[in-house]
Structure formats: C-alpha cells, structure tokens
Amino acid sequence: MAYTLQQLSDFEDIRTLKHRYFRGIDTADWELVRGLMCKDVTVDYKGGGYRVMTNGVEETMLMLANAFPSNSLAMHHGHMPEITLTGDDTAEGIWYLEDVFISLERNDHTFGTAIYRDRYRREGGSWKIAHTEYERVIEIVYPRDEAGQIHSHMLARTGLKPEERTDVSHLLVWE
C-alpha cells in the first residue's frame, strides 16, 4: 500500500520540474525552460478563443518566448498536482492552473483557469515534459483597468522586446 522511495522521489522531482516551468515562463528564463523539456515535446493549449499547438522543443521555445513579451505581465500558477507513475521512466500529471495575463499592447486583462494533462519522461536521469495540454475551465477577457499603477514589471526587463519578436501566428489558431 505504501509507495517506494523511488516512487516518492519521482513525485517530488516531477512536481519540482513543473514548478520550475511556471517560474521560468513568468520570468522569461528561457534557458531554464528549455532544459525542462524533451526534444520531441508536444504542446496543445486549448484556450477560450485560441488553440496553440507546437511540436518539438525549438517550436515550443519560439512560441513561449513570443507569448510573454516585454509589453505583457503574466502569472501562471499551477496547483494541486495529481501525478501517476505509468512506468519506470514515464508518468502523467494533472494540474489546475490560475493565470493572469495583462497585455499592454492590446490593453486587456485575461483571467483564466485550466486543467493541464501532461506526460513526463525520464531522460538521462532527469524528469522532463514530454507532452502538455490544457483545457480551459474559465477564461474572461477584461479591458485593462488603467487606474492600476504598475510598480513592478519583470517581463519589461526580461521578455522579448518588440524588435526581437518573431511571427508565431502559424502556431496559433484563433477560434
């Protein structure tokens, strides 16, 4: 009835893997994020008005870096993991997201929640993200409240500047 030391360690490490992912995207630490993903990672994020699909780490990094540029503020908090070990080196995870995304470009404020369904794979001794997808529970887009004074804005410093951005519209379907 009890898990083994190895299984408990795997739960621990898989949780930390995903924790790093969320910290990495909101601080635009792309070096960190890149190291958390399998080379053949696949992504399928089904938003309210969009669907993002990428294949492989290069495409995924391109999408992520352009999704959280310097003129946005982003909070992605992944909660309440339900991890299942499916083999010695494979696992699945369900997470429940709360996200806030403020675009100074579009001047809007998105509040959302979503359920992630991930697959993980151990490679060279480290757990990595092999597949990640989410389905929205809530997504509401508000006009940005301009009475709010922005006192801290890390992405302004760390995110891609307008002239560094790349067209990623081929990875995104607006629905």
Added chain:
Amino acid sequence: MAYTLQQLSDFEDIRTLKHRYFRGIDTADWELVRGLMCKDVTVDYKGGGYRVMTNGVEETMLMLANAFPSNSLAMHHGHMPEITLTGDDTAEGIWYLEDVFISLERNDHTFGTAIYRDRYRREGGSWKIAHTEYERVIEIVYPRDEAGQIHSHMLARTGLKPEERTDVSHLLVWE
C-alpha cells in the same frame, strides 16, 4: 525523526484526494467528487453571509451540485496543506483556499479566502474526506464587471441546468 514510507505515502495520497475534490467541484464532475467522500461525511462551511451544513454524502452531493450550476463560474484553489496523521487510518488537514465565484444569475463576483480544517479516514484502502469545514479570512462581493468577455465557461456545459436544480435552502443559512 524521519517519517516512514507509509506516512510519506499517506501525505501524498491525502493531498491528491483533496486536489481531486477541488478539480471535481469546479468542473462539476460529481461522479469523481462522490467517490472522495465517506458515506457519513459532514460539512460546515462558514462564509461571510452564509453557513452551509450537510450530513452524509447524499445531502453533501445535493448541496454541491446546486452550489455550482451552469450559470456560474467557479475557481476553488486549495493551497498549502498542513497534514497531521492522527492514527493508522485517520488524519487531519489544514488548507488555505482562494476562491472566485461569478454568478450570472445574481450578476455578482465573489472573491474569497478561507482556512479549511478537515478530517480524513482510510476506508477500503483509500483515503476519504470524513469532515470538512472552513472559516473565511476574506470575502468580498463585487458587482460583476460586464465589460468582461467570457471566452471559456466549462460549468455552462457540465453544471446543473436551471430545470435540473433542486431547492437546497434547508442546507444553507443566510446570516
């Protein structure tokens, strides 16, 4: 000074139990939620303006299904567990909730936090919720901001439709 494998496994499973509960209520997955509760579960949720008390799984399921109907959007994120094992098959847990509840019926938007104090019991090898109660730290009810465009609304699809709802006012005291 170290926990046993069994104890660490119990922490793991009790956390996952409660994680499933929160995912279940916000997606109206009542089959899932029902399986997480002892037959004689008791609930006592002390809100700002209300108190909900139920006795047994049937009454609890009735209350929950009617609390999160198709014309509402709900986020219940339970954080920062403090689990204490009180016996081989009994445990207690403290959790810290953040919730958002948007009622399209009353046209309001509730933001709240609360401290849960739960009791768990192992039945047939699985941890279940035996008792759950919370006390509010914050509860603020705002008029709904109708400038917000709802792009995703899972409960509209999965929650009880107006004609499926039942009067549960006997389980609820408005204070």
Added chain:
Amino acid sequence: MAYTLQQLSDFEDIRTLKHRYFRGIDTADWELVRGLMCKDVTVDYKGGGYRVMTNGVEETMLMLANAFPSNSLAMHHGHMPEITLTGDDTAEGIWYLEDVFISLERNDHTFGTAIYRDRYRREGGSWKIAHTEYERVIEIVYPRDEAGQIHSHMLARTGLKPEERTDVSHLLVWE
C-alpha cells in the same frame, strides 16, 4: 537516484513550515509565526515601491504585525516550492507568491507576484526560517473598488488596532 526517508521527510517539513508562515501572517497569528523563525532570521523583501529589511526575530515580528493591521485584508499564497537540501540541517527554497493586499486606510488594492529565495535551518529538531527574501515579478496598485461589499474580514478582529500600532518606518524604504 532516490532520496532517503530523511530527505523526503525534510522536504515535507520544510514545505509545511512555510505553509504555516503564510497562514500565520494572513490570520495575524503572531504566536505561530514567531515559532517558525530562527532568532537571527533576516528578511529582505523588495517590492515595487518599497524595500523591507529586518534583522532578528524581534524586529521581524514588529514589522510583520504592523504590516497587516486591522484595517487591511491580506492574502499571501506561496506556491510551487523548489527545495534544495544543502546540508544535514540546512536547506534552500524557492517559492512563487501571489498576494492581494487591500488597505482600507489608503483605500487601495495591491495585486502582486514575487519569487522568494529562502534559507532554512534545523534547530532543536525543527526546521525554521533563517533568511527570506523576495523579488517582485508583478506589482500593481489599484484604487480600491468601493462597490465591493466586505462580508468577511478576519484581520479586523485579529490584526493590530490603530492604537496598538508602532512606527516601523525605519524598517521600510520607499523607493
């Protein structure tokens, strides 16, 4: 490749330590918070417009109790720990904060996120906070929405009353 029982127990206890800290500050349970800190704890919180620095448990308790008085509402939710054991009795932790702070005195509403970098030390068999600092990712200060009806407000009951407050401006730099 697997952690030991002791290491897994340490992860568990360090997480619970920090969970208690957050519950303690938002409910103004200063007795609880005091017991979680090393006597020589150091704090360095770099906000958007402020920086708080304290040295030792007395100064830290003074700062905390005055930071969350009876005319404020506070939510501090620490998420997604990344714990590293650095010795038998020392550890480090990264946490990702979401906080809401509503001041009825200044009539404003702060929404923020931050990355904590903590150090922990085991003393007399219990893990305690030896050092804690954070750097803001997001901090936005809105005027308070007075259309919001406050139905629960625990700090009104448990936080320092105006006449009990102390001047802590020497611990705080406004930038």
